[in-house]
Amino acid sequence: xxxxxxxxxxxxxxxxxxxxxxxxxxxxxxxxxxxxxxxxxxxxxxxxxxxxxxxxxxxxxxxxxxxxxxxxxxxxxxxxxxxxxxxxxxxxxxxxxxxxxxxxxxxxxxxxxxxxxxxxxxxxxxxxxxxxxxxxxxxxxxxxxxxxxxxxxxxxxxxxxxxxxxxxxxxxxxxxxxxxxxxxxxxxxxxxxxxxxxxxxxxxxxxxxxxxxxxxxxxxxxxxxxxxxxxxxxxxxxxxxxxxxxxxxxxxxxxxxxxxxxxxxxxxxxxxxxxxxxxxxxxxxxxxxxxxxxxxxxxxxxxxxxxxxxxxxxxxxxxxxxxxxxxxxxxxxxxxxxxxxxxxxxxxxxxxxxxxxxxxxxxxxxxxxxxxxxxxxxxxxxxxxxxxxxxxxxxxxxxxxxxxxxxxxxxxxxxxxxxxxxxxxxxxxxxxxxxxxxxxxxxxxxxxxxxxxxxxxxxxxxxxxxxxxxxxxxxxxxxxxxx
Numbered sequence: 001x002x003x004x005x006x007x008x009x010x011x012x013x014x015x016x017x018x019x020x021x022x023x024x025x026x027x028x029x030x031x032x033x034x035x036x037x038x039x040x041x042x043x044x045x046x047x048x049x050x051x052x053x054x055x056x057x058x059x060x061x062x063x064x065x066x067x068x069x070x071x072x073x074x075x076x077x078x079x080x081x082x083x084x085x086x087x088x089x090x091x092x093x094x095x096x097x098x099x100x101x102x103x104x105x106x107x108x109x110x111x112x113x114x115x116x117x118x119x120x121x122x123x124x125x126x127x128x129x130x131x132x133x134x135x136x137x138x139x140x141x142x143x144x145x146x147x148x149x150x151x152x153x154x155x156x157x158x159x160x161x162x163x164x165x166x167x168x169x170x171x172x173x174x175x176x177x178x179x180x181x182x183x184x185x186x187x188x189x190x191x192x193x194x195x196x197x198x199x200x201x202x203x204x205x206x207x208x209x210x211x212x213x214x215x216x217x218x219x220x221x222x223x224x225x226x227x228x229x230x231x232x233x234x235x236x237x238x239x240x241x242x243x244x245x246x247x248x249x250x251x252x253x254x255x256x257x258x259x260x261x262x263x264x265x266x267x268x269x270x271x272x273x274x275x276x277x278x279x280x281x282x283x284x285x286x287x288x289x290x291x292x293x294x295x296x297x298x299x300x301x302x303x304x305x306x307x308x309x310x311x312x313x314x315x316x317x318x319x320x321x322x323x324x325x326x327x328x329x330x331x332x333x334x335x336x337x338x339x340x341x342x343x344x345x346x347x348x349x350x351x352x353x354x355x356x357x358x359x360x361x362x363x364x365x366x367x368x369x370x371x372x373x374x375x376x377x378x379x380x381x382x383x384x385x386x387x388x389x390x391x392x393x394x395x396x397x398x399x400x401x402x403x404x405x406x407x408x409x410x411x412x413x414x415x416x417x418x419x420x421x422x423x424x425x426x427x428x429x430x431x432x433x434x435x436x437x438x439x440x441x442x443x444x445x446x447x448x449x450x451x452x453x454x455x456x457x458x459x460x461x462x463x464x465x466x467x468x469x470x471x472x473x474x475x476x477x478x479x480x481x482x483x
Contacts, residue, residue: 064429362392
């Protein structure tokens with residue numbers, strides 16, 4: 001705790017000046033060593049803590065495999081779904097994980113287009129988080145349909161029965177939206193990795209590492225032409241990814257908004273879902289960044305300024321989500337629709353009130369603590385709040401899906417949804433898969449964009465001094481100095 005307090009004091013000495021993006025006396029070479037040394041550790045010298053974390057997450061992933069196998073062997077009856085609640089944890093988890101993946105694209109694409117230099121320390125593992133979250137999300141649409149061997153019917157593939165998907169269904173829109181989002185995010189992540197993969201290739205002492213990193217670096221030499229092509233490709237992908245931040249979760253919200261069910265049929269869902277996705281995504285980035293910077297020795301690169309900026313985004317989007325919650329009640333009252341009014345009163349005072357007030361406490365109340373700078377810059381406090389944010393956003397999806405389905409128009413069809421052990425095991429297993437992939441990424445790839453961090457250091461600008469626009473002219477000498 002003393003070290004945390006000292007960290008705060010060192011970065012806040014002069015309130016008239018912004019804290020630096022890279023602290024300490026570092027140059028291009030020391031930045032390269034700080035980040036690349038993590039991936040360069042020989043396999044037989046991997047820290048014990050990484051093996052412990054990987055073993056736990058891999059075991060939980062194995063639980064996911066068992067839960068999915070049991071589901072395929074026995075059918076969806078092993079879940080808690082019933083006649084009114086045909087959607088259960090599978091759709092809740094799908095929407096949750098898609099939302100988690102939004103912060104990576106926002107940090108990488110939108111902040112890049114707005115030339116926000118503070119993104120450079122966190123964009124790499126935020127992009128990786130996006131890829132892994134979408135992988136987790138993609139698991140659930142395939143298994144919740146029951147007959148998983150017919151999942152290919154979701155795609156417009158000509159077949160012997162002349163069956164085509166229903167293009168008017170928002171569930172099919174999800175296939176294209178999430179598929180496009182994953183493809184563009186993967187390309188964006190990989191293109192950004194290429195200069196750093198070349199750095200690892202040039203520093204590798206093991207022939208297998210040199211071969212693998214060399215193949216992945218695609219012949220990168222750091223020439224002016226390569227930097228020019230890289231910057232243009234990165235800019236184009238950022239421009240493609242930016243509308244996806246708005247479109248993907250808007251399409252996911254159409255799963256609910258297009259329906260006639262009370263509590264779902266509302267036009268506020270698209271902006272509300274987008275704000276909630278960014279909210280939960282930034283919460284997960286903070287959850288990952290706090291331990292990562294501590295265990296990997298990257299406090300001088302992922303500084304309190306980065307964490308505080310992310311906390312400000314959490315505060316802003318959390319306030320938007322709270323406003324959306326209030327507007328839902330207002331619109332239900334203003335509409336004069338008795339079914340809508342009952343749906344929202346039932347959420348707050350009905351059998352699932354415990355889930356609703358958990359959602360409100362975590363999503364609306366806890367982020368308001370970030371109005372106070374002492375909490376906004378306290379590492380333990382922000383870590384706890386970020387966990388509450390993720391808990392609250394999962395409960396938001398639970399409340400939306402379950403309360404509207406279990407008590408709709410006809411009281412004679414009402415029932416109470418109770419998740420089974422296999423529901424919980426599938427949810428837990430998805431976290432195991434996510435952290436397994438993230439730990440592998442942290443171990444074998446540079447978790448911070450080395451070239452981009454060096455480009456925003458004061459000494460990297462030299463005579464150009466124009467910021468990001470001249471990066472292709474600034475990177476090459478920095479890369480040569482680092483090698």
